[in-house]
Amino acid sequence: MNEARLGPRAQVILMVALVVVLAVSLSLMAPDTFPTLRNAQSMMGQIAPLGILALCIGLTFLIGGIDLSVVAVANTAAITAALVGTALEPSLGGAGASAVGVLAALVIGLIAGSLNGYLVSTLRVHPIPITLGTMSVYMGISTGLTQGATVYGTGDLGALSVMAVAMMPLSFVIFLLLVVVFAVITMKTRLGFQMYSVGESAKVARFARLPVDRITMLVYCCSGTLAAVAGLLMFSSTNAANVSFAGSYLMQAILIAVVAGIDPYGGAGRMWMIIIGALAMQELQTGINLALGTWSGSSFAANFVWGVLLIAVLGLSKWMSTRKRRVRKETVEAELAPA
Amino acid sequence: MPSRLADLFRGRRELLLAIVVLLACLVLAIANPTFLSAAHLFGLGRSSAVIGIMALGVLLVLLTGGIDVSVSAIAVSAMYLTVVTLRALDFQGTFLVAVGLSVMIGALLGLVNGVLVAWLKLPSMIVTIGTLTLYRGALLAFVGTERIRQLPSQIGDFSTSSVFTTQSAGRTVSLHTAVLVLVALAIILALILRRVWWGRFVYAIGDDEEAASRMGVPVHTIRTGAFVASGALAGLAGILYAGMNRAADPSTFSGVELTVLAAVVLGGAAVAGGRGSVLGTMLGVVLITVVGSSLVLIGIPAAWQSLFIGLFVLLGVCAPAIRERRVERRRGMVVSE
Numbered sequence: 106m107n108e109a110r111l112g113p114r115a116q117v118i119l120m121v122a123l124v125v126v127l128a129v130s131l132s133l134m135a136p137d138t139f140p141t142l143r144n145a146q147s148m149m150g151q152i153a154p155l156g157i158l159a160l161c162i163g164l165t166f167l168i169g170g171i172d173l174s175v176v177a178v179a180n181t182a183a184i185t186a187a188l189v190g191t192a193l194e195p196s197l198g199g200a201g202a203s204a205v206g207v208l209a210a211l212v213i214g215l216i217a218g219s220l221n222g223y224l225v226s227t228l229r230v231h232p233i234p235i236t237l238g239t240m241s242v243y244m245g246i247s248t249g250l251t252q253g254a255t256v257y258g259t260g261d262l263g264a265l266s267v268m269a270v271a272m273m274p275l276s277f278v279i280f281l282l283l284v285v286v287f288a289v290i291t292m293k294t295r296l297g298f299q300m301y302s303v304g305e306s307a308k309v310a311r312f313a314r315l316p317v318d319r320i321t322m323l324v325y326c327c328s329g330t331l332a333a334v335a336g337l338l339m340f341s342s343t344n345a346a347n348v349s350f351a352g353s354y355l356m357q358a359i360l361i362a363v364v365a366g367i368d369p370y371g372g373a374g375r376m377w378m379i380i381i382g383a384l385a386m387q388e389l390q391t392g393i394n395l396a397l398g399t400w401s402g403s404s405f406a407a408n409f410v411w412g413v414l415l416i417a418v419l420g421l422s423k424w425m426s427t428r429k430r431r432v433r434k435e436t437v438e439a440e441l442a443p444a
Numbered sequence: 445m446p447s448r449l450a451d452l453f454r455g456r457r458e459l460l461l462a463i464v465v466l467l468a469c470l471v472l473a474i475a476n477p478t479f480l481s482a483a484h485l486f487g488l489g490r491s492s493a494v495i496g497i498m499a500l501g502v503l504l505v506l507l508t509g510g511i512d513v514s515v516s517a518i519a520v521s522a523m524y525l526t527v528v529t530l531r532a533l534d535f536q537g538t539f540l541v542a543v544g545l546s547v548m549i550g551a552l553l554g555l556v557n558g559v560l561v562a563w564l565k566l567p568s569m570i571v572t573i574g575t576l577t578l579y580r581g582a583l584l585a586f587v588g589t590e591r592i593r594q595l596p597s598q599i600g601d602f603s604t605s606s607v608f609t610t611q612s613a614g615r616t617v618s619l620h621t622a623v624l625v626l627v628a629l630a631i632i633l634a635l636i637l638r639r640v641w642w643g644r645f646v647y648a649i650g651d652d653e654e655a656a657s658r659m660g661v662p663v664h665t666i667r668t669g670a671f672v673a674s675g676a677l678a679g680l681a682g683i684l685y686a687g688m689n690r691a692a693d694p695s696t697f698s699g700v701e702l703t704v705l706a707a708v709v710l711g712g713a714a715v716a717g718g719r720g721s722v723l724g725t726m727l728g729v730v731l732i733t734v735v736g737s738s739l740v741l742i743g744i745p746a747a748w749q750s751l752f753i754g755l756f757v758l759l760g761v762c763a764p765a766i767r768e769r770r771v772e773r774r775r776g777m778v779v780s781e
Contacts, residue, residue: 171569233511233569235762237702238706239758241754245748245749248747252745253747355573356573405581405585405589408584409586411577412579413574416560416566416571423566
């Protein structure tokens with residue numbers, strides 16, 4: 106596990122420290138409301154869908170791509186679950202209909218992801234315009250189906266966000282499990298190593314006879330399916346789905362992936378850091394809410410803060426990695442220099 | 445036969461697009477004859493002017509190998525800030541002052557993008573997604589959320605300004621000045637890109653940054669300039685839009701960046717940079733506007749519009765890629781697995 110592959114270790118220390126400092130200072134700011142089980146549970150419930158979307162972005166970052174269609178896929182999946190669930194409820198009953206709805210949503214996510222993967226890998230087109238295009242297509246389909254209206258479900262999925270496992274909401278447990286699974290895959294398996302290689306340089310990986318197209322396809326399929334899971338979690342907490350939901354999630358998911366130290370150019374980063382990044386984001390959100398109180402513009406101000414943070418963190422990590430590279434180059438040159 | 449047909453259009457994206465535009469118009473005109481009325485055609489010109497002006501800026505950024513999705517936020521910020529400032533000063537002078545102010549604000553916001561992308565070497569997609577939310581968030585949080593209907597008089601007067609007036613179906617219809625602005629800007633930009641040395645540099649950077657910089661091209665300056673121009677054009681589009689609609693609404697233009705990008709990509713600009721033309725972009729804008737505003741005419745609900753925009757983007761990106769892959773395979777350049 107070298108630093109070249111995982112990125113600077115300082116980032117991990119910095120982020121963990123940030124999470125702890127934020128937790129302590131928020132507890133001091135609001136001793137009655139912040140350090141309570143209830144608040145922790147509600148924060149975890151909010152982290153789950155956003156964190157899973159960040160996992161999608163992180164996985165695609167790792168292979169040097171990006172999936173901008175995640176929020177559109179999530180909303181489409183949620184709408185599918187709602188429509189299928191409502192349509193089947195009379196014949197299958199609440200639980201059965203919800204189960205079929207969930208399955209349909211996951212299939213939709215897989216199809217959406219495989220379309221992205223197919224276009225990116227087979228045509229070898231840059232993922233930015235491709236996923237922007239498919240984002241618009243998925244949004245268009247679900248807007249057309251719902252006419253832009255909000256659709257409601259049968260209510261049987263609410264358990265996902267209400268049910269608690271070890272005092273954590275089930276949705277948060279799902280998020281943790283998914284991150285752990287992908288952290289193990291990326292760190293411990295041959296496939297994971299190949300993913301890092303593709304991200305470092307697809308051309309080199311191709312010449313090394315790695316199945317670049319298959320790996321790309323697989324990652325985008327995972328991203329689509331995970332986005333559908335995120336959509337289901339969003340749907341379960343409100344029992345409502347709409348194309349325009351979660352408008353700011355794309356930016357926040359990218360922010361979490363960048364904050365978590367996953368290199369947008371590919372080939373470096375630790376997947377498990379997504380958890381730390383998501384925690385930091387949620388604490389910041391709570392902090393902003395505390396600081397701004399009931400001001401009507403607070404959600405817009407939060408967007409402003411996310412934008413500033415995204416650029417600041419991106420700049421900082423760029424600076425850190427260039428400095429690292431320079432230091433490494435200087436050490437190598439010093440060692441090679443004739444004594 | 446198919447290969448000969450493909451040969452005919454190889455490298456002639458504009459010709460192919462022009463034929464598609466004409467075909468689309470023909471189909472629409474047959475489906476609904478009101479399509480060819482002067483009123484509808486002038487309306488199309490009017491609605492393509494704003495998208496078109498923004499598209500010129502995005503084309504410039506794309507040519508240098510970057511991407512700019514913050515144009516919609518820049519347009520709305522520049523427009524709303526200008527109107528708020530002029531109202532606070534109780535300004536009653538000429539429209540040109542408002543235009544100048546809005547263009548300047550737009551250029552300034554574009555400069556931020558440019559510096560971040562060119563000098564700090566951050567990925568332009570993520571930077572502009574950041575500034576997109578940042579500008580819009582700042583505008584709505586700190587400047588205001590209310591729709592201003594009482595524009596300074598001269599800005600409002602712009603909505604009725606026209607270059608050409610004719611009679612159609614008993615009504616007087618006129619071609620809006622904004623269309624003339626778009627055409628003039630397109631011609632100027634096309635001339636710059638073809639004839640002026642720093643216009644050629646834009647293509648050079650997009651094609652191969654390393655080679656360009658070794659040739660002595662001031663890569664950072666040109667790249668920053670592209671973002672500044674993109675911001676300035678977005679500012680112009682914003683204030684023209686406010687003038688045309690006699691209102692300044694800080695929540696307009698959301699999602700417009702996608703339409704603009706779709707038009708530019710459809711017009712043949714490569715997202716990797718170095719390829720694209722003003723003529724192609726303008727044809728892309730016309731096609732998107734014609735299809736977008738005519739869906740309702742032929743009975744497709746407006747809710748499906750973003751599906752069509754998405755399909756256009758995919759078509760614009762995938763069609764040349766499929767051809768490229770085929771050529772590479774024929775030459776045995778593809779590393780098989």
